[in-house]
Amino acid sequence: MSETLSNFKEATLSIMSTRHSWTEFLSLSSLSLPSSLSETTTRIGINLTRFLFNYSSILLFILLLTLVYHPLAIILLLIAFSGWYFLFFSRDSSEPFLLFNLVSLDERVVVAALSVFSFVAIAVTGVWWNVVTAVVAAAAVVCLHGALRRTDEGGLDDYESPYGPMLSDGAGPYSAV
Template identity: 75%
Template sequence: MSSATETLSNFKEATLSILSTRHPWSEFLSFSTLSLPSSFSEATTRVGINLTRFLFNYTFIFLFILLISLVYHPLAIVLLLIAFAGWYFLFFSRDSDEPLSLFNVVAVDDRVVVVALVVFSLFVVWVSGVWVNVVVSVLVAAGIVCLHGALKRTDVGGLDDYESPYGPMLATDTAGPYAPV
């Protein structure tokens, strides 16, 4: 199989995987499933569970906020799309157990790829002069994600199937050593 065919196949598989984990916006935006958490630990547990469950929705919200903040900077949008493509093709779309191979000759360590991509992404943000827009977009998106994640109840819509990100430490159905905490 040629390299281009493999790339297209990997792209198709990744896209189908992402689309299979998305949840309908009606479920995501349902006001009937919103309530205030009773404690800070419940809020953080809700955020962790909802982040796992609605990752596609949260990612879409983040990218939409970033796009809106860059609407008057078309060069920045093009450069960031190139950076996102680099992240996707060099890091996210490949199998994690096989090393990246440049021109099928030299195997490159994951750390080298990540450092190069981070440096390139920061360079793109610096050259285009939109670092303030990006930082504000990230902060606004993080605030929206945390607020929605904390308010979205996890006892409805099949959310009980997800484990607490804290493991048995905060589980309510076991009487482990941390139960009184």
């Protein structure tokens, strides 16, 4: 039990140390229209990485708003979210997070059990449309914010563009057209 609490504390501190303040997240001075589709997708990728905690909070808030008249669904989904957090996301792993590339049989069993519990909780309470609506609304908010928020601020040097050498100055295998 002590080890579980210690792992929970470490995972929580790790998540909290990577979160950014809401004032930084909501800063109107850092919003602008992107100039191209590649800049848009790069901005979304960088902002997803940088503001993952904030975006997750928005998703959970929208989900709770859609479930306000379904208290049993809220309770069951909070249990499911807790299970995902304690049993999967807070695990000590040096491997990058790849849901479909789980290493051990134990990880596969845990993911399968949590997936089944989550789907059963949604099916039993009959809130499919609420969940779908919340996820679509949250995805729209996240994409809109991610695309509009400039990424030219400090601390982004370690992010690699998904377009790799195609955006380089001719040093890669691709040349300018």
